[in-house]
Amino acid sequence: MHNIKLTLEYDGSRYQGWQRLGKGESTNTISNKLLEVIHKMTAEDVELFCGARTEVGVHARGQVVSFKTTSDMKPYEIQHYLNRYLPMDIVVLSAEEVPQRFHAALNARSITYVYHIATGTVPSVFGRKYTYYAFKTPDISVIQQAALSLAGKHDFKSFSTAKKNKSTEKELYDITICGDSEEIQITLKANDFLHNMARMIIGTLLEIGLGKRKKECIEAIFAGNDVSSAPCKPRGLFLQKIEY
Known part of the structure; x- marks a missing residue:
């Protein structure tokens, strides 16, 4: 199992924030677009963790995401694949493998x-x-x-x-x-x-x-x-x- 850390940049103009659950639930979110492409890449339903849940219309220059996968793809291959298939207003600035204990949400200082x-x-x-x-x-x-x-x-x-x-x-x-x-x-x-x-x-x-x-x-x-x-x-x- 590999723990992957991504740093993202995105234009939030046309999205319903990072994630929208409960009342007004929407699939038009940053996290959902990312999950769709990760599933296409790995054939896995991974769980995404983010450093900060941006709201509707808010942009990001340095969002941090982590997920675990059994895929043996190298970080640069993951970055290349995601940038090829993600919408043009979402970009992976970097991808790296990190220790298993790293958690994008819980470890943010x-x-x-x-x-x-x-x-x-x-x-x-x-x-x-x-x-x-x-x-x-x-x-x-x-x-x-x-x-x-x-x-x-x-x-x-x-x-x-x-x-x-x-x-x-x-x-x-x-x-x-x-x-x-x-x-x-x-x-x-x-x-x-x-x-x-x-x-x-x-x-x-x-x-x-x-x-x-x-x-x-x-x-x-x-x-x-x-x-x-x-x-x-x-x-x-x-x-x-x-x-x-």
């Missing part, structure tokens, strides 16, 4: 997301799937001040739509906001993310930066005295990196 906000005077036709266009430029300094309250270990249940029976305490290691006259980038690095957590944090920071909310609302949201803003649009969000 940190996950990084980057959100791209276009702030130019005219929206780009070609950037529309990969950036969120803000018709008014958010105040970066105000967002940076508000972000200070988010860093560290907190109960992020108010910044998530996660089921309440799941632990909602996470640690946000780093949050950076930088940009110029054309684009602002918000980068979040944490030990893990709850469902919609990254998008709800960014949505709240955007409203603060646009003057729709005060930066003090962050503390009120954590205390349960206020609610977070609606999730930001998924098209500007990228799963950037997963560290092990």
Whole structure:
């Protein structure tokens, strides 16, 4: 039995996220497309594990996946086969055999997301799937001040739509906001993310930066005295990196 680790890049625009189960279940997901080609390659029904379950419309530059197979194909052969038969908007950047104990989901130490906000005077036709266009430029300094309250270990249940029976305490290691006259980038690095957590944090920071909310609302949201803003649009969000 071989344990295979894949690093993927994908355009999430036309997919229902990494996986969609239960209500609204769909086969049009990144994981399903990958499983179909792996089955074609190995004639096995493997179990896939991913480092982060990206949501509907979210992209990835560094998704990590692991699965076990009895196939004796070399990692470079697996990579070549998958890239030949996967849709063009899903690419295997690398494939390698790893120790049996490696698990893409359980062994992740940190996950990084980057959100791209276009702030130019005219929206780009070609950037529309990969950036969120803000018709008014958010105040970066105000967002940076508000972000200070988010860093560290907190109960992020108010910044998530996660089921309440799941632990909602996470640690946000780093949050950076930088940009110029054309684009602002918000980068979040944490030990893990709850469902919609990254998008709800960014949505709240955007409203603060646009003057729709005060930066003090962050503390009120954590205390349960206020609610977070609606999730930001998924098209500007990228799963950037997963560290092990």
